[in-house]
Amino acid sequence: DTAVSQTPKYLVTQMGNDKSIKCEQNLGHDTMYWYKQDSKKFLKIMFSYNNKELIINETVPNRFSPKSPDKAHLNLHINSLELGDSAVYFCASSQVQGGGHGYTFGSGTRLTVV
């Protein structure tokens, strides 16, 4: 009965590869997000979708492409992976846009690019 689930938990891949991270929420929330947490634990927003529509697209390289097939899913595809992409990626959802009532986070995907 996990609220926000993302897969895989760990991802180790070589530079130049393409990989995807999947996220699903069963809370009925309208808004979903992708955040990147760097080695200093700083959480930075990458994308926000509200009911399948892109709302926030921060300064993220074009190699990162989110896809929301429905409001319960938000996947992240990364092309031509680079060493600097190594981080923990968190999916989150909120009942209202902007998270006024708080976010529910997944448990993260630790991406290591070698």
Next chain:
Amino acid sequence: TQLLEQSPQFLSIQEGENLTVYCNSSSVFSSLQWYRQEPGEGPVLLVTVVTGGEVKKLKRLTFQFGDARKDSSLHITAAQPGDTGLYLCAGRAETSGSRLTFGEGTQLTVNP
């Protein structure tokens, strides 16, 4: 420049001690939240404050929102090893629309 400044960045104390973590900004926030993150997990929401001067209590944790809605504090009484974790404040600034911005976090270690 960071919109939300948290202090201290690291805090290591003994079980039973009290502590306060601060979250400051020059911006006004329509709401502010505190999260706790444990290793290998995502942040978990502890509280949301929306009114200037608001105080909320969650067992041994006391959260306060500044009168001007520019700052917040988290006070833990009689800390326990189970309180160990990364504490994050996050807020929606009035000038940034729907975007929720996180502070850099305070890593708390409570030693038995």
